[in-house]
Amino acid sequence: MTEATVANHNGSSAASIPELSGGRPLIGHLREFLKDPVGMLDRCWRDHGDLVRFRLGTRKFVLFTGPEAHDCYFRAPEEQLDARAGYQFTVPIFGRGVAYDVEPEIMAEQLGFLYPALRDASMRRYARIMYEETSAFADTLGEDGTIDLPLHMNELTVKIASRCLLGQEVRDQVDSGFAEAYHDLEGGINLLGFFAPKLPIPAHVRRDRARRKISKILLEVMSERRRCGTATDDFMQTLMEARYNDGRTLDDEEATGILVTTLFAGQHTSAVLATWIGVEMFRDHDCVTRVRNEMQEVYSEDGALSLAGLNKQSALGRVVRECERLHPPLIILIRKVIEPLQYAGHTVPSGTMAAVCSASSHRLPHLFSDPHRFDPERFADPRNEGDQHKYALIGFGGGKHRCMGEKFALLQLKAIWTVLLDRFDFELDTEFPAPNYGSWVTGPKLPCRVRYRRRSQANTIS
Ligand code: HEM
Structure with a gap:
């Protein structure tokens, strides 16, 4: 089973989430992201639609684009999509x-x-x-x-x-x-x-x-x-x-x-x-x-x-x-997937960072x-x-x-x-x-x- 072809809750195999082309060993899509993040996230939707995966360094991301995908994202309970894990970088600032x-x-x-x-x-x-x-x-x-x-x-x-x-x-x-x-x-x-x-x-x-x-x-x-x-x-x-x-x-x-x-x-x-x-x-x-x-x-x-x-x-x-x-x-909101999340026949595996990008959607x-x-x-x-x-x-x-x-x-x-x-x-x-x-x-x-x-x-x- 590949990393994105995982068993869903019914035990059957979920369709694999398409991966954005152009990822490099170790850095993944980091270079393209740093150069033009919104251009890259636009490309995610243009090439593959609502759900796409990519990597920034070792971190795995799945991007949710479009109102239906946003609905799934925003309705997921905290135990499934965790904002806290996504925003740890704010702790030294907020206190x-x-x-x-x-x-x-x-x-x-x-x-x-x-x-x-x-x-x-x-x-x-x-x-x-x-x-x-x-x-x-x-x-x-x-x-x-x-x-x-x-x-x-x-x-x-x-x-x-x-x-x-x-x-x-x-x-x-x-x-x-x-x-x-x-x-x-x-x-x-x-x-x-x-x-x-x-x-x-x-x-x-x-x-x-x-x-x-x-x-x-x-x-x-x-x-x-x-x-x-x-x-x-x-x-x-x-x-x-x-x-x-x-x-x-x-x-x-x-x-x-x-x-x-x-x-x-x-x-x-x-x-x-x-x-x-x-x-x-x-x-x-x-x-x-x-x-x-x-x-x-x-x-x-x-x-x-x-x-x-x-x-x-x-x-x-x-x-x-x-x-x-x-x-x-x-432009980007982030959560960590704690429990696998189903969307449109796909399963977003736990451990992934889930993102929405308002600037492209x-x-x-x-x-x-x-x-x-x-x-x-x-x-x-x-x-x-x-x-x-x-x-x-x-x-x-x-x-x-x-x-x-x-x-x-x-x-x-x-x-x-x-x-x-x-x-x-x-x-x-x-x-x-x-x-x-x-x-x-x-x-x-x-x-x-x-x-x-x-x-x-x-x-x-x-
Ligand atoms: C143009 C101005 C603003 C924009 C574009 C904006 C945008 C946002 C967005 C996108 C979020 C959701 C973050 C996420 O889901 O990860 C958020 C959350 C939040 N915003 Fe704003 N915001 C603005 C102004 C304000 C102002 C003026 C306040 C306070 C008076 C405020 C207080 C908050 C708080 C407390 C949250 C966290 C809510 C929670 O996590 O439960 N924001 N904001």
Whole structure:
């Protein structure tokens, strides 16, 4: 029996999973993957369809492509497809005793503490914070100029996320050390880290130093709150007062770990998607006109940006969805197969890494017409291309690990571009950027400069 022709649960032999051509001894498909991961994963589907196997070094992978395959992937129980084993490289970043370092039930309890921070009442408050931070950023830009958009979107989303989720005290320290440490922490996510997260390479040494610094900042804020008896209504406070189901309170390490996990899950992903939204819109004047007309309708009576107003901005919502489709920040999701998994007459053997790739499945030609084209109206009536299947779009994942912060992210992306389009006209000052696959979160390659000019009718939204 070959490695992929295995006995299924009925004892009969399952069809063998096709293998991607071009694998080399020892390295497998690693060279092609490092050069162009999405190109390679596209080839998987083009050559073999929904289920394909390949190797990265000694690790065996099976790629699930297309909504039916995604459905099987996302519905599999944790005991069968284990996220924890796939994401061990995050442990030095998120910290010991939290997220993928603990049993899935404990991780679910820990992440569950986030729910109150994502309720509508909190979202209403966040909408105003998003407005204030974006406005303050817009005020620094002057009348006209050129900026490297990803760098500014990164700074802005660190400020928004730290203020909304970690607390005002942490936001106040963004410019004095927090942002720099956070940047080094992000640098700890690299391909080498995926295979050997503890290897003492310079990026990992910086990562561990940055993790200690961030921890120190958060611990100081928490102990100051305790000392002064301050009880702010935010996520940090929720964690400081939270209890597990067995009645145990969280220790400070766990609380800081959950805060870092949340910030990490939500900030860089939002920054890169905000950038993609900008650069896609700047080359489509009709799209910008549609979004601005809608802004005028929504804010003509009461000009204040709000949760209710942002929820009404469906044209902008379609732009965000289209950028999620074309430029998903997390291009690959990974699980380890613990118990053999059946799909379409095949058995995916235990020990394999199972992957889905949003970047290639979002461009399947039988699901999305002219799939490489930026066309937000594909999500409007009567086309509704996103509604064909629950898992046609998987930019925010699916199943039990589906993104908890999707609403927050969508709100933030809409708030940022509502304020910026109200204030400025933009155009790209560089070639349309290529994706940078060198980072775990896929953003545009630098430089990604845009020119801006303040509009004469600016500041109609307050
Ligand atoms: C554009 C922004 C974002 C994108 C593209 C994104 C994408 C994703 C994806 C694809 C997953 C699933 C990972 C997997 O199944 O392996 C995920 C999980 C998660 N996201 Fe997001 N995310 C974004 C923003 C946020 C924000 C703002 C927050 C927090 C406020 C957040 C919190 C989380 C958490 C806690 C999980 C883990 C859920 C679990 O494993 O149970 N995300 N995200």
